[in-house]
Amino acid sequence: MPFARLEESMHWKLFDRLASMVIVLGGLSLIILISIMGYQVWGRYVLNDTPTWAESLALLLILLVSLPIAAIGLRENFHLGLDFLTELLPRRIQIALRVINTFVLLTFGLAMTWHSLSLVSGTWNRNIPLIGVPQGFKYLPLVFCGILIVLFMIERLAGMWSHGVLIGEDISDEGN
Amino acid sequence: AELRGWNTHVPDYPVSVAMDKFGELVAQRTEGRVKPKTYHSAQLGEQDDAIEQMQFGGLDFAVFNLVPLNNLVPATQATTLPYAFKSIDHMHRVMDGNVGEVIGKHMEDVNMVALAWYDSGARSFYANKPLKSLADLKGLKIRVQNSDVNVAMVEALGGNATPIPFGEVFTSIQSGVVDGAENNWPSYESTGHFEVARHYLLDQHTIVPEVFAINKTTWDKLSGDDQKIVRQAAIESATLQRKLWAEREAKSEKIVRDAGNTIVELEDKSDFIAAMKPVYDKFATNAVVSDILKQIQAVK
Amino acid sequence: MGLTILLSVFAITMLSGIPIAFCLAIAAFCAAMIEGLPELIVFQRMVSGMSGFTLLAIPFFVFAGELMMRGGIAMRLVRFAETLVGQVRGGLGVVNVLSSMLFGGISGSAVADTSALGSVMIPMMREQGYDDDYSVNVTVTSSIAGIMIPPSHNMILYALAAGGGVSISSLFLAGIVPGIMMCLILTLATYWIAVRRHYPSQKFPGWQAVFFAAVYALPGLMTAVVIIGGVLSGIFTVTESAAIGAIWALLVTICVYRSLTWQAFLQSVTQAIRTTALVMILVGAATAFAYFLALYQVPDMILGAMTAISDNKYFVLLMINVALLVLGMFMDMAALILICTPIFLPVVREFGMDPVQFGMVLMMNLGLGLTTPPVGACLFVGCAVAKVRIESVLKTIWPFYLAIFLALLLTTYVPAISLTLPRLFE
Ligand code: NA
Numbered sequence: 001m002p003f004a005r006l007e008e009s010m011h012w013k014l015f016d017r018l019a020s021m022v023i024v025l026g027g028l029s030l031i032i033l034i035s036i037m038g039y040q041v042w043g044r045y046v047l048n049d050t051p052t053w054a055e056s057l058a059l060l061l062i063l064l065v066s067l068p069i070a071a072i073g074l075r076e077n078f079h080l081g082l083d084f085l086t087e088l089l090p091r092r093i094q095i096a097l098r099v100i101n102t103f104v105l106l107t108f109g110l111a112m113t114w115h116s117l118s119l120v121s122g123t124w125n126r127n128i129p130l131i132g133v134p135q136g137f138k139y140l141p142l143v144f145c146g147i148l149i150v151l152f153m154i155e156r157l158a159g160m161w162s163h164g165v166l167i168g169e170d171i172s173d174e175g176n
Numbered sequence: 177a178e179l180r181g182w183n184t185h186v187p188d189y190p191v192s193v194a195m196d197k198f199g200e201l202v203a204q205r206t207e208g209r210v211k212p213k214t215y216h217s218a219q220l221g222e223q224d225d226a227i228e229q230m231q232f233g234g235l236d237f238a239v240f241n242l243v244p245l246n247n248l249v250p251a252t253q254a255t256t257l258p259y260a261f262k263s264i265d266h267m268h269r270v271m272d273g274n275v276g277e278v279i280g281k282h283m284e285d286v287n288m289v290a291l292a293w294y295d296s297g298a299r300s301f302y303a304n305k306p307l308k309s310l311a312d313l314k315g316l317k318i319r320v321q322n323s324d325v326n327v328a329m330v331e332a333l334g335g336n337a338t339p340i341p342f343g344e345v346f347t348s349i350q351s352g353v354v355d356g357a358e359n360n361w362p363s364y365e366s367t368g369h370f371e372v373a374r375h376y377l378l379d380q381h382t383i384v385p386e387v388f389a390i391n392k393t394t395w396d397k398l399s400g401d402d403q404k405i406v407r408q409a410a411i412e413s414a415t416l417q418r419k420l421w422a423e424r425e426a427k428s429e430k431i432v433r434d435a436g437n438t439i440v441e442l443e444d445k446s447d448f449i450a451a452m453k454p455v456y457d458k459f460a461t462n463a464v465v466s467d468i469l470k471q472i473q474a475v476k
Numbered sequence: 477m478g479l480t481i482l483l484s485v486f487a488i489t490m491l492s493g494i495p496i497a498f499c500l501a502i503a504a505f506c507a508a509m510i511e512g513l514p515e516l517i518v519f520q521r522m523v524s525g526m527s528g529f530t531l532l533a534i535p536f537f538v539f540a541g542e543l544m545m546r547g548g549i550a551m552r553l554v555r556f557a558e559t560l561v562g563q564v565r566g567g568l569g570v571v572n573v574l575s576s577m578l579f580g581g582i583s584g585s586a587v588a589d590t591s592a593l594g595s596v597m598i599p600m601m602r603e604q605g606y607d608d609d610y611s612v613n614v615t616v617t618s619s620i621a622g623i624m625i626p627p628s629h630n631m632i633l634y635a636l637a638a639g640g641g642v643s644i645s646s647l648f649l650a651g652i653v654p655g656i657m658m659c660l661i662l663t664l665a666t667y668w669i670a671v672r673r674h675y676p677s678q679k680f681p682g683w684q685a686v687f688f689a690a691v692y693a694l695p696g697l698m699t700a701v702v703i704i705g706g707v708l709s710g711i712f713t714v715t716e717s718a719a720i721g722a723i724w725a726l727l728v729t730i731c732v733y734r735s736l737t738w739q740a741f742l743q744s745v746t747q748a749i750r751t752t753a754l755v756m757i758l759v760g761a762a763t764a765f766a767y768f769l770a771l772y773q774v775p776d777m778i779l780g781a782m783t784a785i786s787d788n789k790y791f792v793l794l795m796i797n798v799a800l801l802v803l804g805m806f807m808d809m810a811a812l813i814l815i816c817t818p819i820f821l822p823v824v825r826e827f828g829m830d831p832v833q834f835g836m837v838l839m840m841n842l843g844l845g846l847t848t849p850p851v852g853a854c855l856f857v858g859c860a861v862a863k864v865r866i867e868s869v870l871k872t873i874w875p876f877y878l879a880i881f882l883a884l885l886l887t888t889y890v891p892a893i894s895l896t897l898p899r900l901f902e
């Protein structure tokens with residue numbers, strides 16, 4: 001993946017830090033998740049008092065693990081996709097496609113942020129049973145995901161711009 | 177106009193048959209001006225999601241249980257509190273009267289118009305241990321739905337409330353993760369729970385109605401004549417649903433009784449009702465809720 | 477019209493190289509716009525699809541797999557398999573398949589199987605003079621055992637997609653026999669090629685060595701007992717079993733093997749959340765996509781078309797298998813399970829197939845898809861671990877594909893292979 005490697009060399013320092021913060025948050029959530037499930041079993045068999053909040057809280061945490069990290073996945077290029085076809089195309093068209101894709105994903109990120117915000121506000125008046133926090137909490141990780149996608153796609157476009165891709169010059173010898 | 181309907185049950189379930197009947201009646205009587213189509217088996221999402229979609233305008237009509245509406249429309253809480261209704265017939269009389277109208281008014285605040293009330297039976301406790309009176313519930317691990325009222329109810333009755341996904345209840349009872357659960361006759365029978373929890377205590381703690389609701393935006397777009405047709409068709413479908421439900425209940429009851437399960441009918445539920453005081457103190461504080469409760473009790 | 481938009485947007489975005497999860501969501505988004513539906517439904521469906529309680533098992537299985545790879549459990553399993561079957565011709569190939577079966581019993585995913593065993597086995601085989609293409613072939617195709625032999629998070633996805641009518645315990649039990657059968661057929665292919673290429677065999681190290689290897693491997697293998705035993709006995713829910721399994725794997729690597737460094741632990745956590753995110757976003761996007769398939773009544777259309785083409789059960793099952801194989805070449809397993817189950821399950825039910833058996837067909841078929849180009853996670857990981865080109869691997873992988881395909885046909889046409897064990901326990 002020639003572009004992917006090239007893009008990684010153009011990542012912004014500030015966003016590197018942001019990405020590692022998200023990873024730390026996700027990792028902590030995973031560890032808390034495992035602890036909650038362990039505690040639930042402990043509560044049921046040893047304390048004879050099942051924590052009724054455990055399940056609902058775990059469902060919130062899994063979203064916090066998955067959605068923001070999925071946005072990181074776009075930056076780190078770890079998602080599954082079909083790139084064997086585009087790799088057969090002439091270099092120029094490959095570049096054009098990459099730019100278009102980045103715009104598509106940027107738009108999608110904006111849509112995700114916008115509509116998830118309406119989901120959050122539209123469900124804020126309703127509580128999730130057994131843990132008593134607003135239903136809107138469910139959709140907050142989606143908002144984070146959307147914002148991160150937007151930021152990372154801007155970063156990618158800026159990187160392409162600085163290498164002259166957007167004004168039609170070829171980027172570099174790398175990957176040719 | 178094509179109307180999109182949501183339903184959680186499989187196609188041959190009483191609710192599903194009645195909703196299809198609604199679609200048929202409306203299409204016929206409006207001469208195709210309004211064509212309702214119901215998507216069964218929760219194809220368009222689970223109940224909580226469908227309620228949200230209804231609010232946001234993604235659905236035109238649906239049949240919802242009132243429990244998941246509790247947090248959204250507090251007035252519905254009155255109908256879901258334990259022992260609020262005396263019997264299923266009592267619930268029908270209440271909901272077809274003034275109380276139904278009052279709750280319907282409150283539902284308009286969240287973009288829904290209540291057209292008719294369906295039946296979802298009465299839920300009672302069952303366990304794999306003898307269950308004859310209130311004392312037997314003490315210390316039992318009882319599976320409950322994800323609802324604050326249900327957790328509080330089981331705890332007030334001395335049990336240990338355990339939320340478990342519905343699909344895992346069977347193996348959980350079988351292996352002793354929980355001692356029992358609570359549900360109506362058809363669910364008790366069709367899930368096979370009656371084979372692993374052979375004691376059924378008919379305390380009928382909750383008799384929760386289901387609402388046939390239509391999206392208010394959709395409703396307002398219909399002409400006055402079509403509104404009348406749609407409302408009438410919903411009411412007729414409710415009559416059909418209640419009849420089919422009663423038949424289904426009788427069938428399930430026969431299967432369970434033939435299997436030799438211990439069925440205990442409660443002559444006197446006053447100790448169960450008395451135990452509910454902390455639940456009512458906690459959940460019936462809202463003025464709207466306590467007012468509706470009074471009205472429910474006033475209906476004979 | 478809406479359906480055309482849904483499918484063509486999906487196809488175009490996918491062909492232009494956008495990650496599949498996003499293609500599914502973008503296609504759903506466009507369909508919502510065309511239908512005049514509120515677009516936020518797409519995002520609501522995504523979150524709702526990711527909120528199933530049993531889905532929580534996925535991060536736990538993935539994390540346990542990472543720990544087993546980095547913490548030394550995988551290595552000890554390989555040693556144990558080596559002492560057992562290393563002395564046959566092409567012994568390490570057979571060891572590779574057997575290790576996959578053992579590891580499959582503790583890991584829920586084929587990709588984890590490939591990366592964990594590949595990183596131990598491929599260098600080992602290279603040292604003994606095996607060609608890299610052969611090592612990768614064996615590692616990648618035998619990793620399907622990770623899906624077939626319980627536990628398996630893909631079976632959890634299938635149970636979810638089937639609408640709750642299929643119990644996870646039955647699926648777990650059902651996977652054991654087809655999984656072992658598949659590995660046996662694969663062993664034949666492995667052995668046959670090893671003989672043709674004159675690969676070496678090892679000396680039998682003696683029963684004492686077998687015994688010690690078994691003792692070393694036992695705490696790791698106990699993870700399987702904890703997870704599968706927990707589910708089958710019903711003492712834990714599936715999710716709890718997975719979490720307890722992860723905690724067990726952590727305790728074993730820290731306290732018994734004492735081979736887990738702090739850094740390996742951190743790598744396990746961060747890699748596990750990446751894999752979890754990758755699977756979960758696919759699950760969410762596929763749920764949004766499936767909403768529109770339901771809205772356009774695609775399952776009914778397919779059922780009608782299938783029954784119109786033929787009323788021969790065997791032919792229809794073959795058609796479904798071919799369709800799944802083609803789809804599996806291009807798309808990831810998790811998304812396909814969620815999209816194809818509601819479409820094909822009604823068809824096979826119409827022809828009298830048990831949903832549990834169809835689950836096994838689906839697992840093995842889509843498992844094969846993980847090892848085929850152009851999109852095959854296991855193939856990619858296997859080649860990456862061995863640092864070889866995909867093309868060189870593909871030239872010699874055919875006998876292995878044939879072996880899996882044979883196992884797939886047997887699973888499709890002989891219900892007893894899948895159903896005997898779960899019926900025994902009912
Ligand atoms: Na497995």
Ligand code: NA
Pocket residue numbers: 804805806807844845846847848849850851852853
């Ligand atoms: Na593939």
